Amino acid sequence: MKKGDIVIILTVVIISIFSMLSIIYSNSYTNEKDIVIKVGGEEIKKISVDDKTNSIYDFNFGDEVGYIEIKAGKIRMLEMDKSICPNKICSLTGWIDKKYETxxxxxxxxxxxxxNIATEHQELDEVSY
Structure with missing residues (x-):
């Protein structure tokens, strides 16, 4: 290997590491999140939370009431009566804390x-068709 090859390899590695760190930093820019609850595709409640929020919130769907628990920035649905939700998959999902989890x-x-509030309000850099 020549000296020029080593310089090129080190440059590519440094750029790769810098890119990964910038992506990680941009995704963890803020701990603030909006919890969105939709019933039948219609948004019925939006709750702003951060890592210090510890609470139980209720929401209405039809004639029933559901509950979610928020603890340290994580969210879970509390168990409902078997007559309302027979398989209880929603409560068995457990805690979620990332934007891609539902x-x-x-x-x-x-x-x-x-x-995530920080990424939602950022402007677009580019649009591709």
Whole structure:
């Protein structure tokens, strides 16, 4: 290997490491999140939380009431009566804390997801078709 090859390899490695660190930093820019609860595709509640939020929130769907627990920036759906949610998959999903995770209750058409406030309000750099 020549001296020029080593310089090129080190440059590529340094650029790769810098790129990975910038992606990690941009995704963890803030601990603030919006919890969005949708029933039948319609947003019924939006809750702003951070890593210090510890609370239980209720929401209405049809004639019933559901509950979510928020603890240290993580969210989970509390168990509902078997007559309302027979398989209890939504409560068995457990804790979620990332933007790409969602809690779904198919029988009741409930979707609980996380939106990161920092990335939601950033401008687009580029659009491709």
């Amino acid at each position: 809690i779904i209750c198919i029988p009741n058409k409930i979707a609980i997801s996380i939106e």
